[in-house]
Amino acid sequence: NAGVTQTPKFRVLKTGQSMTLLCAQDMNHEYMYWYRQDPGMGLRLIHYSVGEGTTAKGEVPDGYNVSRLKKQNFLLGLESAAPSQTSVYFCASSSPGTGELEKLFFGSGTQLSVL
Amino acid sequence: GENVEQHPSTLSVQEGDSAVIKCTYSDSASNYFPWYKQELGKRPQLIIDIRSNVGEKKDQRIAVTLNKTAKHFSLHITETQPEDSAVYFCAASLSGGYNKLIFGAGTRLAVHP
Numbered sequence: 001n002a003g004v005t006q007t008p009k010f011r012v013l014k015t016g017q018s019m020t021l022l023c024a025q026d027m028n029h030e031y032m033y034w035y036r037q038d039p040g041m042g043l044r045l046i047h048y049s050v051g052e053g054t055t056a057k058g059e060v061p062d063g064y065n066v067s068r069l070k071k072q073n074f075l076l077g078l079e080s081a082a083p084s085q086t087s088v089y090f091c092a093s094s095s096p097g098t099g100e101l102e103k104l105f106f107g108s109g110t111q112l113s114v115l
Numbered sequence: 116g117e118n119v120e121q122h123p124s125t126l127s128v129q130e131g132d133s134a135v136i137k138c139t140y141s142d143s144a145s146n147y148f149p150w151y152k153q154e155l156g157k158r159p160q161l162i163i164d165i166r167s168n169v170g171e172k173k174d175q176r177i178a179v180t181l182n183k184t185a186k187h188f189s190l191h192i193t194e195t196q197p198e199d200s201a202v203y204f205c206a207a208s209l210s211g212g213y214n215k216l217i218f219g220a221g222t223r224l225a226v227h228p
Binding site: 043090098103106107 | 220
């Protein structure tokens with residue numbers, strides 16, 4: 001049981017390049033999320049998905065796109081990377097309900113630098 | 116928009132002392148308040164959480180209190196140990212459901228032997 005797995009762990013891009021971050025979870029969770037973490041700002045929600053084939057915008061969605069073609073995978077895309085997107089990206093998952101179900105489980109993060 | 120304010124941003128204590136971190140939230144619909152611990156270079160890990168129908172919850176050396184009227188909640192760590200050194204984040208659930216969270220900016224706790 002791997003939990004939430006993110007790839008890649010590190011990436012350096014040039015301004016204008018594109019890339020896709022992959023998140024995979026094996027806990028059969030309905031909900032998945034992408035957060036970015038910047039120094040002094042905590043974690044901010046970029047996009048989220050409440051089920052296969054669905055996506056929705058979070059607090060800071062501009063410049064990102066997402067897709068959830070399979071329940072276990074949630075992809076985050078940067079079509080034209082900008083230096084302001086230099087950050088650590090965390091994927092998380094959870095389930096509907098309360099108690100143990102509502103707890104978010106995080107992946108190990110992707111450190112992205114845009115030069 | 117909704118926000119969560121967290122204080123202090125840094126906290127330095129001696130081993131064995133207590134540490135208290137405080138958060139204030141703005142969304143009156145928030146009903147779930149988790150705390151995460153993040154060690155350097157690692158993922159955030161849930162350490163304790165509380166729902167709005169409970170005023171206090173304790174788990175060994177850590178406890179969380181919630182004052183829903185004042186919209187603030189606090190993390191208390193007693194008998195601190197060097198391994199408690201980390202960044203701690205409070206969070207509050209966002210209205211609209213789906214377990215979305217809004218996070219505070221974090222508190223860097225240093226426990227000195």
